[in-house]
Amino acid sequence: MYQQKFICLGEDDLAIYGDFNSLKARNLDMQLIRCHDRPDCKSEVEITAFLRNKYLILFHNEVRFDSDKYGAEAIVQESRLRWIPINT
Numbered sequence: 001m002y003q004q005k006f007i008c009l010g011e012d013d014l015a016i017y018g019d020f021n022s023l024k025a026r027n028l029d030m031q032l033i034r035c036h037d038r039p040d041c042k043s044e045v046e047i048t049a050f051l052r053n054k055y056l057i058l059f060h061n062e063v064r065f066d067s068d069k070y071g072a073e074a075i076v077q078e079s080r081l082r083w084i085p086i087n088t
Contacts, residue, residue, distance in 0.1 A: 051086050058082045
């Protein structure tokens with residue numbers, strides 16, 4: 001329903017390089033930088049008002065261990081959505 005409202009990154013920006021267990025892949029730092037010094041930029045107040053009550057949606061793959069199962073069945077691969085509110 002909201003797909004047309006999403007702003008998605010390009011494919012080159014979607015990869016995290018490094019081993020899953022490395023420090024590089026464990027932390028994800030995102031910064032939203034306000035537009036300025038261009039004629040098409042909005043004011044700081046307008047940008048803050050736009051971002052208020054907005055979220056970032058992260059879709060990520062995850063592997064977890066299910067202790068109720070045995071062998072290969074205990075390793076569960078799944079995808080998750082995480083909604084993160086934007087702090088204005």
